[in-house]
Amino acid sequence: MVAMKLDIAKEITKAAIAEAKKRGMSCAVAVVDDRGVLKTFYRMESAPIATVDIARNKAWTAVAFQVPSSDIAKFGNPDSINLGFNIQNDNDRLTTIAGGLPINKNGAVIGGIGISGGTPEEDSAIAKLAIQNI
């Protein structure tokens, strides 16, 4: 039974878009389920074409590694204990950019969210606010 239902994904997306509008910016919002498969996607007007794949990649990365997508950048640091984790496997949607977060509910990861269109801080903040009520 896939826990990420369409209603939940829509609710998260609405919260993200409302936050983006409050900040006066346009973004793309991708929500994936716990398999990393796309559940919903919305791209606000004037969010450029590049945001499509980047938002999806952030969401997938967050679910695949169960960490914020920005953490992946640390995997390239020779001093990090996690050096090299980011180049294993068939990572066709791997990204190191901030803006992707795993979505937790009742102690389990039920999916991920990816925001693209603003600065890394904006994208991360919007992602965090969008899933805070789940």
Added chain:
Amino acid sequence: MTESLPKSVMEERAADIKEITLEMAEKMLEAAERWAINAGVPCSIAIVDKAGALVAFHDMDDSLFGTMTPDIAISKAQSAVFAGASNYLLSKLLDPRHIGPIPGSYYIGLLTALKGRLNMVPGGEPIRDNDMNVIGGVGVSGVPDGVGEKSDMTVCNSAIFELFPD
């Protein structure tokens, strides 16, 4: 007597649709989902703009065929935009029984074109403005039939019909 002639279907549509807005895409998704729920065929539905870039997408709960329907629905919508034609037509061109008589009928050579994003299976339709320019596309995957009364194609069309006022 031109006044008494019926208006064409295209003229009756809202005059100013020139691009797919997020609001329009949401309305189209909702219309398609209503139809799909009534028909008992939950599926994945994608709306892309004239560049083939995704604008809105839903994967309905309990849609069939596992995890492949999202990417397939998106690639169908993109292919309809790239080709400027219904994917049903593209699938006919791909039919090996048509090799020879139809111009350009060696489409089987295109199966891996566009980095594998080209999808010539029924279930994708272009969205056109009143001047017949392609302004976007709809793609559906997850209905057991690609063509027919309950099919990917009819869910697509139910999304497009939303653009025509009652």
